[in-house]
Amino acid sequence: MMFQVKNICLASLLATFVIGSAPVKTNSPTDVKYVATFENKIDGTIKFSSPNGSVLVNVNLSGLPPSGGPFPYHIHLLPVPADGNCTGAGGHLNPYNGSEAAAALADKEAGDLSGKHGRITGQSFTTSYIEQYISLNETDLAFIGNLSVVVHFSNSSRLACANITKVTTSIGSIERSRTLLTANGGEINTSGSTVFSAAAAATLGFLI
Template sequence: MHSTAILTVFATTLLGLVNGQTTTDPVTGTLGNASVVENNPPNVVYVATLPTTEFFNPKDPRGNVKGSVTAQANANGIGITIDVKFSNLPTSGGPFLYHLHDQPVPADGNCTSTLGHLDPFIRGETPACNSSLSQTCQVGDLSGKHGKITSDPFIATYADDFASTTPGLGSFFGNRSIVVHFGNKTRITCANFMLAAATNATQMNATATGAPVQYTGLGGAGSVGVERGMMALVVMGLAGVFVL
């Protein structure tokens, strides 16, 4: 009986420790969290340049927001690097938002026709994006993941692991658009991405990792490794009890 009591306490304590140290991201999309895109072909560059006429107020005497968004596949094939340059922003209504949208801008320049954000994992816009867990955000929510437009001019460069430069993936943005919004989400202006540079590498196939990015809070240790380590301790503890 004494050995059984020790066994129960030992196993319960260690299993509780496993559960306490093993955590994963909240899953926000119907199809899971965004997957890291791998094997993006290098040297493929897409650019979206804003038009001269504003969509929200075509007769604005200040003219449209000026600037562009350039996106290039990273050398290691994982995700893309995005360069953002905007100026001549409205004098009120910020901080401003900008996103990759699901559809291209039609010939008439109607930004409403771009539909919603690029969202291949069917996340939706609520709850709001948590930038510290960008894999739980919409792929197209650039300002949610990387910061709103808070200055004029606004210049930013950052890596995004979840967008693709190869057609065929839901996260491919090269045939889609960029939309700039007021803080209340009203659309100010928009532009299509155009292929600006490419090499034979465009024939490569990009792939997306099947599992969501995991957050364990344990530095470099993965949750599976922790579970196995703790279970090994449980087994050793059980062996020790039976020896006693």
């Protein structure tokens, strides 16, 4: 019985650290960027960067339907499955048990971007803002990497979704998918990261 009481007390204590207002996040690294790229049903990107430790969100979307808005959008807990079914993205990112109905921004769900910054209006939409309650720090409870963004109709049904992926760049390597022509007309596919030395580049007839 004593063991059960101790477990209940411990669970209650831990809950006090998880339930409540979300803390302001200033721990995002400034050298990383993430992007959700929409290519099905709507077009465009939602980009996440951190110029000073807080997360800057840039929204640039087009091809939205002429009716069914204004459109809410949220960060969801799971990546979009391979079949593209947005239902598989799960619920909203909500590590502090916030509420969509809360008045204070800190008390809302961390992933409820439109609840804090306004819904998408019109068939094309652009905005940018600082979002204080999500993070690009992989150790943070509100880390958004490898999750997804879902755009909804105003009736809450899911319109479109996209995975939040890390934008990778590296000096001295090629990290883009394209085809390079060799000197003899052959092809080298550089999907992923391929490092070339200057001598190798000269042999192939191109410069990095």
